[in-house]
Amino acid sequence: MRSRLFHYSLLLVLCFLSRSSAAMAAPRLPVRAVNLGGWLVTEGWILPSLFDGIPNNDLLDGTQLQFKSVTQNAYVAAENGGGAGLVANRPQASGWETFKLWRINEVTFNFKVFGNQFVGVKSDGSLVATAASPGRPETFRLVRSPGDQYRMRIMAPNGLFLQANKDASLTADYGQSTSWGDDDPSVFAVTRVTGLQGEYQICNGYGTAKATPILRNHWSTYIVEADFRFISESGLTAVRIPVGWWIANDPRPPTPYVGGSLKTLDKAFKWAEYAKSPSLLAVELMNEPLAPGVSLESLKTYYRDGYNAVRKHSSDAYVIMSNRLSSPDPTELLGLAGGLPGSVIDVHYYALFNNMFDTFTVQQNIEFIKTNYSSDLSIVTRENGPLTFVGEWVAEWKVPNAAKQEFQMFANAQMDVYGRATFGWSYWTLKNVNNHWSMEWMINNGYISLKS
Numbered sequence: 001m002r003s004r005l006f007h008y009s010l011l012l013v014l015c016f017l018s019r020s021s022a023a024m025a026a027p028r029l030p031v032r033a034v035n036l037g038g039w040l041v042t043e044g045w046i047l048p049s050l051f052d053g054i055p056n057n058d059l060l061d062g063t064q065l066q067f068k069s070v071t072q073n074a075y076v077a078a079e080n081g082g083g084a085g086l087v088a089n090r091p092q093a094s095g096w097e098t099f100k101l102w103r104i105n106e107v108t109f110n111f112k113v114f115g116n117q118f119v120g121v122k123s124d125g126s127l128v129a130t131a132a133s134p135g136r137p138e139t140f141r142l143v144r145s146p147g148d149q150y151r152m153r154i155m156a157p158n159g160l161f162l163q164a165n166k167d168a169s170l171t172a173d174y175g176q177s178t179s180w181g182d183d184d185p186s187v188f189a190v191t192r193v194t195g196l197q198g199e200y201q202i203c204n205g206y207g208t209a210k211a212t213p214i215l216r217n218h219w220s221t222y223i224v225e226a227d228f229r230f231i232s233e234s235g236l237t238a239v240r241i242p243v244g245w246w247i248a249n250d251p252r253p254p255t256p257y258v259g260g261s262l263k264t265l266d267k268a269f270k271w272a273e274y275a276k277s278p279s280l281l282a283v284e285l286m287n288e289p290l291a292p293g294v295s296l297e298s299l300k301t302y303y304r305d306g307y308n309a310v311r312k313h314s315s316d317a318y319v320i321m322s323n324r325l326s327s328p329d330p331t332e333l334l335g336l337a338g339g340l341p342g343s344v345i346d347v348h349y350y351a352l353f354n355n356m357f358d359t360f361t362v363q364q365n366i367e368f369i370k371t372n373y374s375s376d377l378s379i380v381t382r383e384n385g386p387l388t389f390v391g392e393w394v395a396e397w398k399v400p401n402a403a404k405q406e407f408q409m410f411a412n413a414q415m416d417v418y419g420r421a422t423f424g425w426s427y428w429t430l431k432n433v434n435n436h437w438s439m440e441w442m443i444n445n446g447y448i449s450l451k452s
């Protein structure tokens with residue numbers, strides 16, 4: 001199952017689509033919206049082919065690898081998770097045996113350990129994980145076996161290869177020649193634990209120069225004016241557009257991001273049928289609700305500042321604040337938002353991403369929407385409180401081989417319940433290679449209808 005791990009720092013803008021200018025003056029709430037995911041912010045699982053041209057595209061920035069010495073039959077570990085030496089003596093691999101790649105280019109990397117230090121080679125050739133930031137001693141090359149992509153050797157900046165010694169130590173002192181056999185102490189069998197495919201990964205993976213035409217072509221072809229017509233004719237009234245924080249510096253965003261997405265966003269405003277961007281209904285504040293260690297207090301300060309910043313430009317755009325996904329208390333922002341006129345609380349409801357759903361039947365899923373998510377929503381939807389928005393949901397679940405009619409029941413139950421959100425709801429997402437995650441596919445194939 002795919003996971004929606006891409007709650008990147010993002011700024012979300014929502015446009016109102018209307019066929020009459022009367023509605024423009026007072027946009028009708030609640031909205032029925034669709035997210036334009038995978039457009040101005042890349043998410044690999046939505047459109048994997050965008051990554052096809054990247055060399056070593058399974059070794060993108062943030063990829064987590066484990067290295068097993070073929071001679072020692074043991075995993076490489078950062079002792080204590082970091083702050084000490086490296087060893088190759090672990091029979092099993094977990095956090096301390098996992099190394100996160102910082103990708104310099106397709107063959108050159110830094111390795112970040114569990115405790116966030118970087119692996120480096122000392123002048124005596126020994127390996128440690130002590131550097132707070134990577135420099136030359138922390139920069140390695142990965143060389144893949146021509147016969148097996150997941151057998152690799154690691155070249156240290158001194159030009160020599162790492163080898164696993166019989167005393168469990170690791171040293172950067174092995175020469176060029178190799179048989180790639182199980183008798184070679186410089187050969188490691190590599191396990192790829194997980195990787196990321198976001199905007200940073202695609203820009204860094206291609207390099208900005210090559211990524212520029214690829215992304216600009218994607219922006220101008222993936223979502224076009226005809227999509228807005230389809231959205232509006234399907235009975236939807238708005239779009240929620242994720243945009244990256246780097247768009248604030250467009251057309252010259254920080255390395256490695258590609259400039260020009262702001263111009264594309266301008267087109268979206270035009271397609272939403274208005275002259276001077278009155279189609280901007282709401283701004284969702286950039287946030288990182290998943291980031292561990294973000295305290296509620298600092299999030300509130302951030303939201304208050306963000307709210308005031310939006311108000312400097314617009315007196316009537318709604319300001320959307322996303323609940324922290326990790327928080328057990330869905331009401332924690334109500335006090336703050338209640339004091340800021342025109343603010344909206346965004347909640348996301350998926351019947352996924354929790355083991356509980358793995359065994360749910362069709363009926364259990366529908367009951368959960370009608371009972372539990374319904375109750376969750378009513379807890380945050382208070383009279384005289386901020387408006388509420390189910391900013392993400394999808395008619396996808398863990399039920400194997402469900403029938404079309406069952407998907408229809410599931411989608412209808414969700415639209416029924418989320419229709420009670422006072423600001424509205426937004427499906428994740430318009431287009432997706434995974435059919436149920438594509439509202440376009442769901443509508444075109446009769447799984448979802450908004451016209452009843």
Ligand SMILES: *[C@@H]1O[C@H](CO)[C@@H](O)[C@H](O)[C@H]1NC(C)=O
Pocket residue numbers: 356371372
């Ligand atoms: C869902 O709601 C029902 C009825 O209130 C409750 O018994 C059940 O524990 C809830 N399930 C979860 C996972 O919270």
